[in-house]
Amino acid sequence: MRDLDFKYDVPMGQYTTIGIGGPAKYFVEATDTEDLRAALAWASAQGYPVLVLGGGSNMLVADTGWPGLVIKQSIRGIDSEQTDAETTRLICGGGETWDDLVVHAVNAGLQGIECLSGIPGTVGASPIQNIGAYGQEVKETIAWVEALDKATGQERRFTNHECGFDYRWSRFKGDDRDRYIVTRVAFDLKPGASPSVRYGDLTKYFEQRAISSPTLADVRAAVLEVRGSKGMVVDPTVPDSRSCGSFFMNPIVSSEQAAQVKEKLEQAGLVTSERPMPEFPAGEGRVKLSAAYLMDKAGLQKGSVFGGVGISSRHVLALINCGGGSAAEILDLVAHVQKTVREAFDIDLHPEPVFIGFSEAVTSRVEGGQA
Secondary structure (H helix, E strand, O other): OOOOOOEEEEEHHHHOOOOOOOEEEEEEEEOOHHHHHHHHHHHHHHOOOEEEEOOOOOEEEOOOOEEEEEEEEOOOOEEEEEEEOOEEEEEEEOOOEHHHHHHHHHHOOEEOOHHHOOOOOEHHHHHHHOOEEOOEEHHHOEEEEEEEEOOOOOEEEEEOHHHOOEOOEOOOOOOOOOOEEEEEEEEEEEEOOOOOOOOHHHHHHHHHOOOOOOOHHHHHHHHHHHHHHOOOOOOOOOHHHOEEEEOEOOOEEEHHHHHHHHHHHHHOOOOOOOOOOOEEEOOOOEEEEOHHHHHHHOOOOOOOEEOOEEEOOOOOOEEEEOOOOOHHHHHHHHHHHHHHHHHHHOOOOOEOOEEEOOOHHHHHHHHOOOO
């Protein structure tokens, strides 16, 4: 077995963007698949549960921490191959920082992930969550995902279809949750193609600056500026960025439910022809609503503080660590948000982050919108 550098009693808060989390009993870094296999074999022999850590951006770790081994996935490298005249495939190690991959693609003139600039975390986490922002999702460009089965140590390659992508969802978050460690991801991008500008914040940004044909670099700069204005770019000097990012997913509801919400808002004078409710088609008979809009109209205010945690002063969707906050306080705030929106609109908000080290009962309540 490889000689790995195991550390003991490592505080997890330093490895999460929200800065919250109790200690990992053991901690080790893996820089290739053999390291992963060796770490998994060690944990199995000791009878310890395993947690795989990427960038720590989309997770909330319990105050009690993790009772077993945390493996920091640090498999790096970006390679490229020309699959045809219109497609360049980037093959990236799962431990690469996501935004470094975006920079690489933009600098190489490859279209497809430019709107995903500034998202914290690693490449390996991107297919698990099917990360998306400003009109793009990784499912649009992922060709395949390679992952190591934690139980057998065998690698398997999943096609895009086999990943079971949906809104902020994949098989790795569903039926195969915690089964695999993503080691490499391949992205099919378009050399020389025009950037994607499909989202309101971006179209407004370029209209205000009279830029009619933005470049990939222009789109990246715009996304970073818009995200930064909302505290959604990780910056140690910006307290509002001490978060998990957007904490709640935009709810997808039936057309009837959306109409009921709109009617309530109209009766309250909060929706007019000049100030319409944001809503987006989400398949036959389904509508995607804005979680941030619902929170705001339900009376949840940016900048509100609840003990050591609060709601970002820049974006109502971000729940932040105000300094010394705890996971227990975040859960209390999550419950308050879910209850407030449910009572106002009869809609459950479901969180985006993964909950680590909590009891199954707690996790089920929170993920079910009933914290």
